[in-house]
Amino acid sequence: MTGVRVAGVGLTPFGAHEGRTGRDLFAEAALAALADAGVDGDDVEHLNYGNFMGALAERQGHQAPVMTEAAGLRCAGTRYEEACASAGVAVREAVRAIRSGENDVMLAGGMERMTNLSTAEVTESLAVAADELFEVRAGVTFPGAYALMARAYFDEYGGSREDLAHVAAKNHANAVNNEYAQYQREITVEQALDSPEVASPLHLFDACPITDGASALVLVSEEFAADHDLDAPVAITGTGQGGDRAALQDRADMARTPAATDAAEEAYADAGITSDEVAVAEVHDCFTIAEVMALESLGFFEPGEGVGAARRGDTTRDGDLPVNLSGGLKAKGHPVGATGGSQIAEMTRLLRGDHPNSDAVADATVGLTHNAGGTVASAVVHVLEVAE
Amino acid sequence: MSDADPDVPANTGYDEWADALAGDGYYLECANGHGSLPPRRVCPECGSTDLSEAALPETGEVATFSEIHVAPSGFGVEPPYVTAVVDFGPVRITGIVPGVDGDGIAIGDELRPDVETNGATGNRLIVFRPA
Numbered sequence A: 001m002t003g004v005r006v007a008g009v010g011l012t013p014f015g016a017h018e019g020r021t022g023r024d025l026f027a028e029a030a031l032a033a034l035a036d037a038g039v040d041g042d043d044v045e046h047l048n049y050g051n052f053m054g055a056l057a058e059r060q061g062h063q064a065p066v067m068t069e070a071a072g073l074r075c076a077g078t079r080y081e082e083a084c085a086s087a088g089v090a091v092r093e094a095v096r097a098i099r100s101g102e103n104d105v106m107l108a109g110g111m112e113r114m115t116n117l118s119t120a121e122v123t124e125s126l127a128v129a130a131d132e133l134f135e136v137r138a139g140v141t142f143p144g145a146y147a148l149m150a151r152a153y154f155d156e157y158g159g160s161r162e163d164l165a166h167v168a169a170k171n172h173a174n175a176v177n178n179e180y181a182q183y184q185r186e187i188t189v190e191q192a193l194d195s196p197e198v199a200s201p202l203h204l205f206d207a208c209p210i211t212d213g214a215s216a217l218v219l220v221s222e223e224f225a226a227d228h229d230l231d232a233p234v235a236i237t238g239t240g241q242g243g244d245r246a247a248l249q250d251r252a253d254m255a256r257t258p259a260a261t262d263a264a265e266e267a268y269a270d271a272g273i274t275s276d277e278v279a280v281a282e283v284h285d286c287f288t289i290a291e292v293m294a295l296e297s298l299g300f301f302e303p304g305e306g307v308g309a310a311r312r313g314d315t316t317r318d319g320d321l322p323v324n325l326s327g328g329l330k331a332k333g334h335p336v337g338a339t340g341g342s343q344i345a346e347m348t349r350l351l352r353g354d355h356p357n358s359d360a361v362a363d364a365t366v367g368l369t370h371n372a373g374g375t376v377a378s379a380v381v382h383v384l385e386v387a388e
Numbered sequence B: 001m002s003d004a005d006p007d008v009p010a011n012t013g014y015d016e017w018a019d020a021l022a023g024d025g026y027y028l029e030c031a032n033g034h035g036s037l038p039p040r041r042v043c044p045e046c047g048s049t050d051l052s053e054a055a056l057p058e059t060g061e062v063a064t065f066s067e068i069h070v071a072p073s074g075f076g077v078e079p080p081y082v083t084a085v086v087d088f089g090p091v092r093i094t095g096i097v098p099g100v101d102g103d104g105i106a107i108g109d110e111l112r113p114d115v116e117t118n119g120a121t122g123n124r125l126i127v128f129r130p131a
């Protein structure tokens, strides 16, 4: 089995890209990734592309051929859809294709356009990720679903809105220097606490914004990297995926995310590491409570301990385990189908040393990314390591 | 609402199950005693295809809830509204709790299920009322 290197990464700035099409956004990220890799588009053998709501947002289904063409590739492509974990799955399948020996060069990533819709339309489009019969018809929105989990968590383990506000403030602080982030500004714990209620107990500043953006990675086999003298020091050494019942009501415990636990255990075993060896993580904080549950599922904290991690300083820039140095979904933004790829792009930059926050993890050699779909009915975890 | 509308996917078993919540509610029980809700051919816990109807307890306890302030467009229920997951033992059911706000409900409250029609969508709307 060959190893997989991240040869290049590309991102659009995340935010509102009024008047631009999804294909234009993805082309920008793809061309940036190819340039960063020093790989010619003609060497790419397949596009693995993540998108969730394009058929609703742009009336564009069948996006893989559209995006392959937009990126200037002359190969086939496949769209992967797993709600907010779409790009995570696209990357995972690219890793598997390279490891199998089937392909040597893959482009993987994703795109989402969201700001061209009204808030009610985005709410409706995102709700499609929930169980249509048993949740959507009962008024469960995406923020509403995480609110149900947050209240279940508080009831089972304790924790407070103030704990969650520290997660928001931390991730905003991390985004200040990130040129790709939607909100490059700090917020205070008090501002988060005082923001309007969206779905009790969650308020506006517990939620990620509505975002347009694209991500792309050039993934290559170790042999290709060596043969072509590529500067590709970061390897994807572990990949894992977990699944769970679609509806929150059917989970054994609504305050836990076992799909992420399963994905992490598979990825750790795949990489031959334990959670103790992870020095830095990008986790799926679509809501502040999601970061808390991720930290516990990934084995970084015991159940009930994750909620205080940001407040204690454990996961801040100066803490033992910096989490979401990119700003996370909360401040960097969450173009749903692009997010999983953007996490790996950010982690690659952090480990290579060319991320604006790399100095916070100057000695780090092992990083983890965690990308979740819906209320974590699906989860994808990757381990990235500095290979040379 | 016509069941024969060719443009609407069939919810085989779901509509009948929801309608029954107004009177004799039921859930599906597999040969090994696991609970689930229709439409269902296989027990998601154990894979048993031996499913039969069992009486739903008349009341359940609120397991979690949220007062939701932003609704999807065209949902048919004006926000804010309270959505709750109610625990009936073998199964949990999600629905709207009419007539209360977020301060008027608590985890552990006892509620009974009922069904209405969502005027905007024509779909069944599961609601919970004071026990």
Ligand SMILES: [Zn+2]
Residues within 6 Å of the ligand: B030, B031, B032, B033, B034, B043, B044, B045, B046, B047, B048
């Ligand atoms: Zn069973």
